[in-house]
Structures are given as C-alpha cells and as structure tokens.
Amino acid sequence: MNEQPRFQDKKLPRTFSGHHGLAHETGLIFEHGREDFTGVDIDPPQNFKPRLGGLERQSPLGLPGLSEPECLRHYVRLSKQNYAIDAGLYPLGSCTMKHNPRLNEKMARLPGFSDIHPLQPFSTVQGALQLMEALSHWLITLTGTEAVALSPKAGAHGEMCGMMAIKAAIAARGEAATRKVVLAPESAHGTNPATAAALGFSVRPIPAGADGLVHPEAVAAALGPDVAAIMLTNPNTCGLFERNIVEIARLVHEAGAYFYCDGANFNAIVGKVRPGDLGVDAMHINLHKTFSTPHGGGGPGAGPVVLSSRLAPFAPVPFLRRDGEKLVLVEEKEGSQSFGRMAAFHGQMGMFVRALTYILSHGGDGLAMASENAVLSANYLRVCLKDVMSSPFAEKLCMHEVLFDDHWMKDSGVTVLDFAKAMIDEGIHPMTVYFPLVVHGAMLIEPTESESAAFLEMFVATLRDLAFSVKGGDVERFTGAPYYAPRTRLDETGAARKPVLTYKKPIGEREPPAA
Amino acid sequence: MRYLPLSPTEREDMLARMGLAHIDDLFADAADKLLKDPLNLPGRKTELEVERAMGALAAKNLAAGAPFFLGAGAYKHHVPASVDHLIQRSEFLTSYTPYQPEISQGTLQVLFEFQTQVARLTGMDVANASMYDGSTATAEAVLMAHRVTRRRKALLSGGLHPHYAETARTLSDMADDEICILPPDPLAREDLIRQIDDSLSCVVVQSPDVFGHLRDLRPLAEACRAKGVLLVAVVTEVLALGLIESPGAQGADIVVAEGQSIGNGLNFGGPYLGLFATREKYVRQMPGRLCGQTFDSLGRRGFVLTLSTREQHIRREKATSNICTNSGLCALAFSIHLSLLGEKGLRELALVNHANAVALAEAIETIPGIKLLNGSFFNEFCIELPGSAAEFVERAAGQKILAGVPVSRLSPGAGLENLLLIASSEINTDDDRATLVAALREEAAR
Numbered sequence: 015m016n017e018q019p020r021f022q023d024k025k026l027p028r029t030f031s032g033h034h035g036l037a038h039e040t041g042l043i044f045e046h047g048r049e050d051f052t053g054v055d056i057d058p059p060q061n062f063k064p065r066l067g068g069l070e071r072q073s074p075l076g077l078p079g080l081s082e083p084e085c086l087r088h089y090v091r092l093s094k095q096n097y098a099i100d101a102g103l104y105p106l107g108s109c110t111m112k113h114n115p116r117l118n119e120k121m122a123r124l125p126g127f128s129d130i131h132p133l134q135p136f137s138t139v140q141g142a143l144q145l146m147e148a149l150s151h152w153l154i155t156l157t158g159t160e161a162v163a164l165s166p167k168a169g170a171h172g173e174m175c176g177m178m179a180i181k182a183a184i185a186a187r188g189e190a191a192t193r194k195v196v197l198a199p200e201s202a203h204g205t206n207p208a209t210a211a212a213l214g215f216s217v218r219p220i221p222a223g224a225d226g227l228v229h230p231e232a233v234a235a236a237l238g239p240d241v242a243a244i245m246l247t248n249p250n251t252c253g254l255f256e257r258n259i260v261e262i263a264r265l266v267h268e269a270g271a272y273f274y275c276d277g278a279n280f281n282a283i284v285g286k287v288r289p290g291d292l293g294v295d296a297m298h299i300n301l302h303k304t305f306s307t308p309h310g311g312g313g314p315g316a317g318p319v320v321l322s323s324r325l326a327p328f329a330p331v332p333f334l335r336r337d338g339e340k341l342v343l344v345e346e347k348e349g350s351q352s353f354g355r356m357a358a359f360h361g362q363m364g365m366f367v368r369a370l371t372y373i374l375s376h377g378g379d380g381l382a383m384a385s386e387n388a389v390l391s392a393n394y395l396r397v398c399l400k401d402v403m404s405s406p407f408a409e410k411l412c413m414h415e416v417l418f419d420d421h422w423m424k425d426s427g428v429t430v431l432d433f434a435k436a437m438i439d440e441g442i443h444p445m446t447v448y449f450p451l452v453v454h455g456a457m458l459i460e461p462t463e464s465e466s467a468a469f470l471e472m473f474v475a476t477l478r479d480l481a482f483s484v485k486g487g488d489v490e491r492f493t494g495a496p497y498y499a500p501r502t503r504l505d506e507t508g509a510a511r512k513p514v515l516t517y518k519k520p521i522g523e524r525e526p527p528a529a
Numbered sequence: 530m531r532y533l534p535l536s537p538t539e540r541e542d543m544l545a546r547m548g549l550a551h552i553d554d555l556f557a558d559a560a561d562k563l564l565k566d567p568l569n570l571p572g573r574k575t576e577l578e579v580e581r582a583m584g585a586l587a588a589k590n591l592a593a594g595a596p597f598f599l600g601a602g603a604y605k606h607h608v609p610a611s612v613d614h615l616i617q618r619s620e621f622l623t624s625y626t627p628y629q630p631e632i633s634q635g636t637l638q639v640l641f642e643f644q645t646q647v648a649r650l651t652g653m654d655v656a657n658a659s660m661y662d663g664s665t666a667t668a669e670a671v672l673m674a675h676r677v678t679r680r681r682k683a684l685l686s687g688g689l690h691p692h693y694a695e696t697a698r699t700l701s702d703m704a705d706d707e708i709c710i711l712p713p714d715p716l717a718r719e720d721l722i723r724q725i726d727d728s729l730s731c732v733v734v735q736s737p738d739v740f741g742h743l744r745d746l747r748p749l750a751e752a753c754r755a756k757g758v759l760l761v762a763v764v765t766e767v768l769a770l771g772l773i774e775s776p777g778a779q780g781a782d783i784v785v786a787e788g789q790s791i792g793n794g795l796n797f798g799g800p801y802l803g804l805f806a807t808r809e810k811y812v813r814q815m816p817g818r819l820c821g822q823t824f825d826s827l828g829r830r831g832f833v834l835t836l837s838t839r840e841q842h843i844r845r846e847k848a849t850s851n852i853c854t855n856s857g858l859c860a861l862a863f864s865i866h867l868s869l870l871g872e873k874g875l876r877e878l879a880l881v882n883h884a885n886a887v888a889l890a891e892a893i894e895t896i897p898g899i900k901l902l903n904g905s906f907f908n909e910f911c912i913e914l915p916g917s918a919a920e921f922v923e924r925a926a927g928q929k930i931l932a933g934v935p936v937s938r939l940s941p942g943a944g945l946e947n948l949l950l951i952a953s954s955e956i957n958t959d960d961d962r963a964t965l966v967a968a969l970r971e972e973a974a975r
Contacts, residue, residue, distance in 0.1 A: 040638065042638070043642050047871060048871070050872075056874060058877045058880050059885075065890070066773060066907070067742075071778075075770075075775070075875075077867065079872065080868050085615075085868060086611055089865060093635045094635065095620075095632075096635035097633065098624045111625055121587075124583065124587040126584075126586070126588055127590070133599055138590060138931070139590050139591070141585075141587055156570075169853065170853045170854065204841040204843070204844070204848070207845040208846060255558035260561075283556075286563060288562075288568075308623050310621065311624045311626070312658070312854065312855045312857030313854040314800030314858060314859055315854040348942075358693060358787075358798070359692065359798025360798050362800045363799055364800050371583060374574050378567055380572075389556070390555060393547060393555060438631055444629055466535070467543070469534075496632070501634055502631065504823050509822065514822040515656075516648045516649075516654070
C-alpha cells in the first residue's frame with residue numbers, strides 16, 4: 015500500500031473541471047442558483063386584497079432558486095464530502111458516535127408523531143403523551159431516580175435545567191444569597207463551567223488526582239457553606255469510573271449542597287449502574303448519544319434531566335400529569351414549585367420517538383449488553399495499543415472510552431493534530447484530540463458497541479502502523495496530512511483573523527475558485 | 530441483538546486476551562453499586578414488534594391531515610419530497626459536528642450557505658449556524674443585548690409569544706437580571722416607545738406578533754437608537770419574510786426567528802430551528818457556532834467552524850453561551866427547502882398563505898357574533914367568539930377539525946378566554962375553510 019504516490023495533486027495530471035473522478039467540487043448555491051427561478055411549482059393567487067398594513071417588502075432579498083435536479087445534485091455532491099458513521103469508524107471520545115438504526119427514522123416519520131401540533135387539545139394527542147410517559151418510565155428506571163424533565167433541547171440545555179432546579183431548591187431553603195459557588199473538576203466538559211456562570215454561580219475548580227479521579231479529600235477541602243453544587247461527570251472525561259463517587263456524594267450532601275452529574279457518558283453504564291444509587295440529584299441524558307438519535311452534523315439533540323426526590327418538585331414546566339385515564343401537560347408553574355419554562359412547547363418529540371424506538375428494540379437486556387460491549391471494545395483497544403502509545407492510566411480498566419496522551423510522540427516532530435490528520439488519510443475519523451485538558455496532548459478514543467471485531471482489528475492495526483511511522487521518523491506522512499481528503503489542511507487561523515461568514519456577492523457572480 | 534456486531538464467542542475471546550473471566554470484571558470500579566440483577570424492564574423486541582408498538586401509539590393521535598388551522602409558533606407547510614430524502618443521506622444524518630473540517634466540507638458548506646440565506650432573509654449582516662429553537666434564541670438574544678450594552682434590563686412586548694417571554698424570564702430570573710414583560714396585547718395597542726429609557730439593554734418585539742398583527746418596527750428602532758437600546762425582533766412564522774419588509778431593513782439590531790416553517794414538520798413541538806442574526810459589529814458577542822470561509826494548503830476554498838474563542842469548549846466559564854449542540858439537520862432541511870423555493874418561490878408561497886388567510890378572514894367576518902381583531906396580518910389572525918374558545922376547539926376536535934389555538938392555552942388567567950388564533954397556509958383547501966367557517970357559524974348561533 016505504501017507504494018502509492020503520496021503527493022497526488024502534484025504528481026497526477028490536472029483536470030479541466032477541477033473534479034477528480036467521483037470527487038466533485040461544488041460551487042455555492044449563490045454562484046449557480048438563479049434569482050428568478052423556483053424549484054417549487056406554486057400558483058400565485060389572483061385578485062385578492064392584501065392586508066399587510068403597508069409593510070410589504072420593497073427590495074429583493076438575494077435568494078437563489080434551484081430546480082429539483084440541480085438541488086439534488088448540489089446536496090448529493092456536498093454530502094460526499096462528509097465523513098459519517100455509516101461510512102466508517104467514528105471514535106470521537108465523549109461524543110458517542112454509535113450506529114443510528116433506520117427504524118428510528120421510520121417511526122419518527124409516522125404522521126401520528128410527525129404531523130401533530132404541540133398545541134392541539136390533549137384529547138387529540140393521547141398517544142404522544144403516552145409515548146412521553148413511557149420514555150419517562152424507562153429513563154427513571156434506568157437511572158434509579160424520582161422524576162424526569164423532558165423539555166431540555168440538548169445536553170447543555172439539560173445542564174441548565176438541572177442547575178436551575180438546584181438554584182430553585184436553594185432559594186426555597188432561603189440560601190440563595192449565600193450559596194453562590196459551584197465545584198467543577200478541571201476535567202469537566204466546557205459546558206459545565208459555562209452553565210454555572212450563566213446562572214450567576216462562580217466556579218471553583220477541583221484538581222484531579224494523578225490517577226485521573228476526583229478525590230474526596232479535594233472535594234472536602236473545597237466544600238463550605240457557600241457551595242451550591244458539584245458538577246461531576248461519571249464515567250469521567252478520562253474514561254474512568256469515579257470510584258469514590260458515593261463518598262463524594264455523601265460529603266456534598268452533608269455540606270448542604272447538591273450533586274449534578276453530567277450524563278454525557280451514561281452510555282457506559284446503562285443497565286449496569288443506576289446514577290440514583292450513587293447519590294446523584296440531577297443528571298441530563300443526551301438522547302443523541304446514549305439512545306442513538308442521530309447527530310445530524312451537529313444536532314438536533316435532546317437532553318432530558320432525571321431528578322432525585324429532593325429536586326423533583328422544582329422541575330420545569332411543562333410536565334405530565336395523569337388525570338384518571340387521561341394524560342395532560344401542566345404548562346403553567348403557578349400552583350407548584352416549578353422553576354418555570356425552558357423553551358416553547360414540550361421538548362424534542364422527534365427525538366423522544368427515536369430514543370424510545372431504540373430503547374424498545376434493545377430492551378433492558380440489550381441496553382445492558384450495549385454498555386458492556388462499548389466498555390469491552392474500549393478496553394480491548396487500550397490493551398492492544400498501550401505498548402505503542404502512552405497513557406497515564408494504561409494499566410487501569412477504562413469504561414467506554416480510552417485516553418492516551420502525547421508523551422510517546424515527544425521530540426518526534428509530529429503533533430497530536432498531525433496524527434489525527436494522518437488518520438483521515440487512512441479512512442478513519444480521528445478521535446477527540448486535546449480534550450480532556452488534564453493530560454498533555456489528549457487523544458480520547460470511543461469505539462462504541464457498534465464496531466465488529468474485524469473493524470476493531472483494522473483500527474488497531476492502522477493505529478499501530480501510524481505509531482510505528484511516528485517512531486520511525488516518517489514525519490511527512492503526518493505534517494502534510496491529510497493528502498487524500500476533499501481538502502488538505504485548512505487555514506483556521508486565517509478564518510478567524512478576517513472572518514467571512516456569509517457570501518457577499520450578488521447571485522450568479524462567482525468567486526475565484528482559489529486564493 | 531441486531532445492532533450489536535460482537536458475537537458471544539468474540540466477547541469471550543476479547544475478555545480472555547485481557548485476562549478477564551467475566552464481563553462484569555470490566556466494571557470493577559463500580560463494584561458495590563453494580564446491579565446484581567437485571568432491572569425489571571421488558572426484553573428486546575424485533576423490528577416488527579417495535580413497529581406495532583409505536584404504530585399503536587401514533588394511531589391514538591389526530592394528525593394534521595384533518596382540516597387544520599393551528600399556528601402560534603408552529604406551522605404546517607408542504608415540504609417537497611426531496612428535502613426529507615436529502616437529509617436522510619447517511620453523510621448528513623450520521624455525521625458529527627464538523628470539528629475535522631477536511632472531511633466535513635459537506636456540512637460546513639451547507640452551514641455557510643444557511644448563514645447567508647438567514648442573513649439575507651432577515652436583512653442582517655451575519656447569522657449563526659442555528660440555535661435550538663426560536664424561544665431559546667430569544668432568551669439568548671436578551672443575554673447578548675446585556676453583553677453589548679452592559680445593561681441588565683429587558684423590556685418584552687405583550688405581543689411576544691408567551692412561551693418565548695417565559696423562556697426569557699426563567700433565564701433572566703436565574704441570572705438575577707431584570708425583565709419587564711408587558712401584559713398580552715391582543716389589539717396591538719401597547720405604547721412601547723414611551724417605555725424606552727437608557728436603563729434598558731433591549732426591547733423585544735415580535736412581528737407578525739402572537740395575535741397575528743404586523744408591527745411597524747421603524748419608529749421603535751429609531752426610539753431605541755436614541756437611547757442606546759438594542760431592538761430585538763422576533764419572527765415565529767419565518768415564511769412571512771417572503772412578503773413583508775425584513776426586520777433588518779426596519780432597523781432591528783438582532784433578529785431571532787423560529788425556522789420550522791421552512792423544511793421542517795410540526796413534530797409536536799420539536800426539534801425546531803432557531804435562527805439568530807445580527808449586525809457585523811456585534812459578531813463577537815453572538816452565541817452559537819459560526820462557519821467561516823478559508824482556504825486549504827493548496828489554495829482551494831473551504832469552510833471551517835470559526836471564532837470559537839466565544840464558545841464554551843474554549844472559553845469555559847467566560848463563554849458567550851453554554852450552547853454546544855445546534856439544530857444542524859433542521860438547518861439543512863431549511864436550507865434545502867429555501868434553495869428550492871428561491872426568492873421567487875418564497876414570495877409566491879407567502880402570497881398563497883396570505884391570500885388563504887385573507888379569504889378565511891373575509892368569510893369569518895360575515896358571521897354575526899364573531900369579531901376579527903386584526904387590522905393587518907400575514908397567515909394568522911385572532912378572532913373573538915361569543916363563548917370559550919377552548920371549549921369550541923374541543924367540540925371541533927370531536928368532529929375531527931383542528932380549529933386553532935385558544936389564547937387561554939398560552940395566556941391562562943388573562944381574561945382572554947374567548948379569543949382564538951387561526952392560521953391558514955397553502956395546505957388548506959377551500960373545503961377545509963368552508964368546514965371551519967360552518968363550525969364557527971354553528972358556534973356563534975349556539
């Protein structure tokens with residue numbers, strides 16, 4: 015395989031079109047669309063008296079139109095420039111790129127779910143409310159908690175929800191003025207401190223131990239009457255189960271504070287460990303990670319939050335209430351201790367359908383097996399790679415993801431970013447790099463339960479070959495990578511220095527194809 | 530299990546290679562909290578069994594195939610078949626946030642085109658790569674106005690969707706900011722200008738407002754500018770911008786909108802699509818992801834996520850927002866539908882919507898005892914019934930007519946029990962309208 019020319023663009027002949035076989039270049043819709051053309055046939059209405067109050071638009075917008083064939087071609091060509099889990103291994107640590115069953119998509123498109131309005135009378139949406147009740151039951155049972163708030167729209171929104179419930183509970187105790195600090199370990203996701211700060215808390219960092227874990231002594235030292243909560247991820251962002259978590263929860267509760275668990279990594283322990291048994295008061299569940307509603311190139315997600323009995327009364331509106339045979343949504347906070355509304359309507363119904371479909375398909379036993387296989391696969395990678403890559407925790411069991419650092423690459427002339435880009439040439443999406451921040455040059459690998467033994471072996475063999483290349487001094491393989499992607503290394507610094515965020519020219523005018 | 534490729538033998542082999550005997554040995558760190566027995570939950574189901582179970586739930590809902598007139602922030606429009614086909618392509622559906630731009634140009638170019646479409650549609654300089662929905666985008670706009678003006682008090686119009694106002698209120702209360710929400714304003718009579726002073730960071734106003742009135746933002750924008758206050762314009766029916774003057778052209782500083790109308794279905798309220806646009810000079814105070822143009826090492830144009838020093842994964846507690854996820858796939862659907870429509874189709878579709886609503890309003894105006902409250906509207910308006918609107922809607926649902934949204938559903942206890950919001954789009958036939966008018970006529974005669 016190594017005999018292939020590496021510098022393809024320099025050695026192979028130029029093409030007239032700029033395309034390279036199946037790799038098509040695609041201009042912007044603003045360059046090839048037309049202002050006076052539409053791909054949707056509409057009969058404009060005749061003879062009616064508008065009632066727009068004199069606010070009719072006076073000037074053109076500058077939006078191009080495409081016929082249906084042009085439209086299909088544009089987006090199909092663009093899609094081919096994307097990596098995807100359906101195309102190959104996507105081992106982004108902390109992101110959980112597992113298989114997205116197509117049955118989920120089919121169910122979400124049933125008109126009884128996709129074509130109902132959020133403000134229809136409750137009598138006409140009993141099936142939708144029953145679905146929300148069924149999903150709630152599964153989430154509460156799997157987490158061993160008291161209640162669930164379904165409305166948060168993504169993980170970070172769920173964090174916001176959980177922390178708002180905590181703030182409301184503290185206010186109800188009359189301690190709003192004194193408890194203004196949130197503890198967060200240095201290994202936390204960036205959303206944790208951002209959420210705490212957005213709610214007016216100040217963040218007190220907790221150092222991680224050399225073993226990658228948060229230690230009760232460090233928590234005890236940081237606790238005090240000014241602390242509202244701790245935000246802890248478990249399994250943590252180093253891929254380790256916080257083995258002192260029960261003790262930490264006890265300390266936090268004793269100090270009058272609450273335990274928020276970042277549930278981004280819940281997929282490692284579904285059906286194996288219940289966060290409620292660990293002393294968690296609130297935890298969001300990323301349905302798009304753990305329950306495989308697709309990531310869709312960045313969203314939409316859904317972030318329901320499970321709550322302990324201490325926080326359940328403060329859950330946001332709307333929430334479900336059973337009224338005899340009928341289900342209704344309580345949409346106003348008056349008459350309850352609810353902290354209020356987080357978003358219009360009732361949450362990401364389309365994601366609830368997909369998540370429940372995934373859950374029913376697996377069943378309780380299949381969900382546990384999925385977690386087991388995710389953890390098994392990550393540990394298998396750890397064992398197969400630890401002799402060529404370095405990890406501060408190489409000898410310890412990991413959960414669903416395994417963390418390596420860049421110690422083994424020291425003085426090789428290859429950076430973690432270079433290594434990631436060389437993986438692209440091998441047809442594999444890179445792992446998460448430079449996160450978590452607690453180790454130098456982090457490489458966080460999450461294979462998920464969706465990979466076959468053959469794909470895992472291929473991954474191991476590829477990474478070992480790359481590692482030997484680093485050690486053998488084949489620096490070029492890395493510093494110039496990717497060679498085989500739709501684009502070579504992109505200038506991110508230049509993009510930020512002089513931001514070009516929209517197309518500035520009129521429709522039909524083309525930009526020069528290159529700088 | 531059909532989704533799990535590892536066979537029992539392979540599991541055994543892998544465990545053996547690690548020197549482990551049992552799968553639970555992997556969970557040794559959780560030992561004392563490891564569940565000894567499986568949870569009391571049903572076991573796995575075949576694809577056919579799941580289809581039956583989900584199908585049974587779906588069948589209990591009255592879907593919008595019935596004569597359908599609901600709006601109030603969620604609208605039913607016809608979406609071309611190619612939109613749903615394209616967003617289900619594996620490469621769009623099953624990809625992650627484009628953190629590795631060299632193999633994510635599909636998603637990134639779509640976002641660049643989307644940002645440009647949104648900026649042009651709203652009449653602003655820049656737009657982000659989308660937010661969760663219109664309501665959360667509104668709450669974020671208020672926070673951004675606080676950052677820009679270094680003031681911490683917002684004034685929200687009584688024409689703003691009550692769910693949007695409540696969403697902003699929750700966040701504002703939690704952050705100990707000040708917020709003033711004016712009472713529901715069904716006749717669009719509130720005088721916002723008189724309440725503007727230099728203690729405010731922003732005025733938030735919706736047009737078409739929640740009662741359907743079109744509001745002239747220009748005098749408001751002028752009054753805001755005089756006091757250093759930002760004007761946040763909210764649009765919950767983005768199709769209206771095909772026909773009416775853009776909020777940017779009317780002087781808004783931040784435009785937020787619900788983009789669901791274009792390319793996306795009703796989905797019982799989510800996932801939807803928050804649009805967020807502003808002026809160039811405020812771009813570094815914006816929340817959310819931004820995609821920008823750049824070049825690769827061979828000089829070819831390409832796109833990357835940029836200005837991420839505003840964002841939580843870099844700035845942590847100093848970030849402009851805690852948002853991480855966007856509504857990528859909904860943004861893709863929006864962008865595809867809008868590129869099919871183009872300016873011509875957008876305007877024509879908006880015209881059809883307006884004409885249908887005008888036809889319905891004219892028919893309703895002939896019913897004695899029912900009053901139309903609107904002087905102006907786009908595709909939704911508010912009427913006053915002789916009795917409870919919620920009870921009328923319930924009776925109509927019994928006849929499989931989805932007649933509209935009672936204002937009391939959004940603003941309970943405001944003394945607006947007899948008001949009904951009615952939306953009419955291109956999906957309504959003459960028969961649908963006649964059915965609704967007959968039901969209203971019957972109601973008025975009760």
